Amino acid sequence: MSRNESSSKERAVDAARERIRSNRFGENNVGDIAKGIVDGQREDLAMAITLIESERPSDRPVAQLLLEEIKNISEAKGNRDETVRIGITGIPGVGKSTFIERLGLDLIKEGHRVAVLAVDPSSKRTGGSILGDKTRMDELAVQENAFVRPSPASDALGGVARATMEAVILCEAAGYDRIIVETVGVGQSETAVRDMVDVFCLLLIGGAGDEVQGIKRGIVEMADLIVVHKSDGDNIDTCSTTAQSYSNALHLFPTPPSGEKVEVLTASSIDGTGHSQIREQIKSLTTVWKSNGWWSTQRSNQSSDRMTTHARELLLTQKMNDPKSAQYWHELQNEVVKGTIGAFSAAWDWINSEKDM
Ligand SMILES: Nc1nc2c(ncn2[C@@H]2O[C@H](COP(=O)(O)OP(=O)(O)OP(=O)(O)O)[C@@H](O)[C@H]2O)c(=O)[nH]1
Numbered sequence: 001m002s003r004n005e006s007s008s009k010e011r012a013v014d015a016a017r018e019r020i021r022s023n024r025f026g027e028n029n030v031g032d033i034a035k036g037i038v039d040g041q042r043e044d045l046a047m048a049i050t051l052i053e054s055e056r057p058s059d060r061p062v063a064q065l066l067l068e069e070i071k072n073i074s075e076a077k078g079n080r081d082e083t084v085r086i087g088i089t090g091i092p093g094v095g096k097s098t099f100i101e102r103l104g105l106d107l108i109k110e111g112h113r114v115a116v117l118a119v120d121p122s123s124k125r126t127g128g129s130i131l132g133d134k135t136r137m138d139e140l141a142v143q144e145n146a147f148v149r150p151s152p153a154s155d156a157l158g159g160v161a162r163a164t165m166e167a168v169i170l171c172e173a174a175g176y177d178r179i180i181v182e183t184v185g186v187g188q189s190e191t192a193v194r195d196m197v198d199v200f201c202l203l204l205i206g207g208a209g210d211e212v213q214g215i216k217r218g219i220v221e222m223a224d225l226i227v228v229h230k231s232d233g234d235n236i237d238t239c240s241t242t243a244q245s246y247s248n249a250l251h252l253f254p255t256p257p258s259g260e261k262v263e264v265l266t267a268s269s270i271d272g273t274g275h276s277q278i279r280e281q282i283k284s285l286t287t288v289w290k291s292n293g294w295w296s297t298q299r300s301n302q303s304s305d306r307m308t309t310h311a312r313e314l315l316l317t318q319k320m321n322d323p324k325s326a327q328y329w330h331e332l333q334n335e336v337v338k339g340t341i342g343a344f345s346a347a348w349d350w351i352n353s354e355k356d357m
């Protein structure tokens with residue numbers, strides 16, 4: 001992307017923020033925006049995502065209203081089950097963005113509409129993002145049937161994950177039937193993405209062991225599909241060997257909750273090798289899970305888990321918003337740091353402090 005294009009993108013985001021600030025996007029016209037999104041107005045979709053990403057408490061009620069309106073319209077249309085949410089994870093540099101661009105372009109050729117989102121809790125610190133310096137998905141981003149959204153800038157994984165999940169819902173309402181979510185951060189962001197997608201795909205590098213790949217066993221266990229990536233040039237044999245050894249190792253793992261065997265495939269996103277098998281495997285998992293019930297079970301479990309996460313976060317925020325509670329929190333925190341009180345005791349005291357104040 002040229003400097004001009006990127007600054008015009010920044011201007012568009014600023015303009016969207018300004019419209020929200022100037023209250024053009026308020027409780028009164030939520031219905032119009034919702035309708036605009038469902039009718040495929042990209043500007044409305046982008047604006048709505050900016051709204052749900054907002055950390056200003058005063059934006060939340062409007063965002064809430066919008067999501068409800070969208071839910072009503074989507075339910076009336078009754079086509080939510082046709083969407084497939086795909087998560088892509090792997091260490092920095094494994095080629096996630098390149099892989100997503102290739103997958104996205106191929107899915108568009110098959111007649112799908114593709115939205116790409118990211119969970120990146122580190123973007124504020126590093127300045128990196130899905131549209132960071134290296135990979136901007138230039139070719140995909142300009143497609144009429146694609147919507148590529150940079151990740152929200154925030155340090156808090158909880159907030160980013162919530163905003164991303166809400167963006168998934170908005171994109172689906174806008175008619176995008178394949179939603180791809182990239183994890184950009186490390187650590188907990190994989191779990192956050194696992195909890196919002198139907199098919200979770202782990203990318204690996206050929207020739208490196210688990211330790212080198214920075215892969216924790218838990219992440220391998222979360223995957224529905226494993227791809228040994230960059231299988232091109234001199235790397236082809238190494239990638240096949242790695243794929244074979246992962247495939248053997250997976251026999252030792254417990255059966256995934258989906259009941260389906262995890263395939264290990266090799267692919268290159270430079271020359272496209274392996275991509276059609278990957279799309280076939282995603283399709284096959286989708287078909288099997290829809291017929292055996294895992295599809296809807298998994299989505300229901302995810303919704304119910306999200307409710308727990310949100311409730312936990314809201315309770316904490318609510319209590320912290322009370323100045324006395326916040327003050328008491330800091331006092332206890334000092335004690336914990338000094339070692340005069342244990343962390344659990346401090347949390348317990350704080351939770352039960354209301355009645356003493
Ligand atoms: N040989 C080869 N190189 C690739 C392939 N896919 C990506 N690359 C290269 O690997 C580098 C990293 O690619 P990205 O797509 O930015 O990787 P990423 O995992 O999204 O990286 P982060 O977003 O920083 O975590 C780039 O230089 C790509 O050109 C591939 O299939 N084969």
Ligand SMILES: [Mg+2]
Nearest residue numbers: 096097130135
């Ligand atoms: Mg990337």
